[in-house]
Amino acid sequence: MIKxxxxxMSIEYAIRDVVLPARELEKQGIKIIKLNIGDPVKFDFQPPEHMKKAYCEAIMEGHNYYGDSEGDRELREAIVEREKKKNGVDITPEDVQVTAAVTEALQFIFGALIDGGEEILIPGPSxxxxxxxxxFYGGVPKAYRTIEEEGWQPDIDDMRKKITDKTKAIAVINPNNPTGALYEKKTLKEIIDLAGEYDLPIISDEIYDLMTYEGKHVSPGSLTKDVPVIVMNGLSKIYFATGWRLGYMYFxxxxNKLAEVREAIGKLARIRICPNTPAQKAAIAGLRGPMDYLEEYMAKLKERRDYIYKRLSEMPGISTQKPQGAFYIFPKIEEGPWKSDKEFVLDVLHNAHVLFVHGSGFGEGGEMHFRSIFLPPVPVLEEAMDNLEKFMKERLG
Ligand code: PLP
Incomplete structure (x- = not known):
């Protein structure tokens, strides 16, 4: 056997790992309500028409070649315009790297920062x-606490305690997956001050930036004076184009403290040739085009968020914070016979036929929680919540 x-082999991805037992039940003819994967396009959301049209036209017009490794110049200009408008950042197309979605940006960033043993501060849960x-790149993820009772805001004192001489960067995911937290401006300023004190760059995942309910997203990129910030965003969430696999990062x-890191990221980008060429044409159409579809989609999501929040708040044995962004809710299992959140999720799957993701799959801070999406229409959420409520009442006697 070849090893x-x-x-x-040590990679785990809880969100998709729970699909296997669900598939077994489906094979037996049991209907499972899947609230595990954060893909809006599996529900009643689609990329806007003008983006779909631009993608098709790009293919038909022959844009099917290898492009530049850093990404199409016109797209990078469109990104600069968008980011100046949204975040007021002073960047040029040279500061932008187009990627195969945020996931590839993460690979580039960690690939460029980690030799072996470096620590990256990440939110717990994450x-x-x-x-x-x-x-995978040989580094050590170190979770800083986020405070559930405060809507899962980062705990700056804990973040400070987690910094060592091996710390290489601080990652911020805002709005957050899995908690749905939206970080306060004051908290972000404190993170920037802390990063400045220790000469650390901030990695800012802003994939859900326009997907907020009550408040508005603030980017650390818009607040920094000297601390380097690497911002990531893409088409997957606010443009509802998960399957197109396109995103970007900028510095x-x-x-110019990141000069060498940028050079390393450029090397990683060249060795993988280029991002998807026709999808970049669609991205230009999206970034420069109307965003009115988002208003309609956010109204749908807000209705679904309000519904699931109300049902879970009233559920016996469960408590929850109200998500302020993204499309996830991260309730706590307050009481019941389960020894772990995974045991809870499997019990719910087998007996209530609803699939959630166990909180510990999101690392530290996720224990005895679970994550649900609220992407499906209210009648589907209603069936899932009815099943869960009946199940909870049975288990709690
Ligand atoms: N970052 C966060 C916080 C996410 O929740 C997700 C997907 O769920 C991603 C990145 C992945 O984004 P992409 O589709 O751009 O790779």
């Missing part, structure tokens, strides 16, 4: 690839 590498990819680095 696979330990670093590949979107799983932050743990998986940091480890807000007034003192």
């Amino acid at each position: 696979a590498s330990k670093r590949a 979107y799983p690839p932050y743990v998986g990819l940091v480890k 807000v680095d007034p003192e």
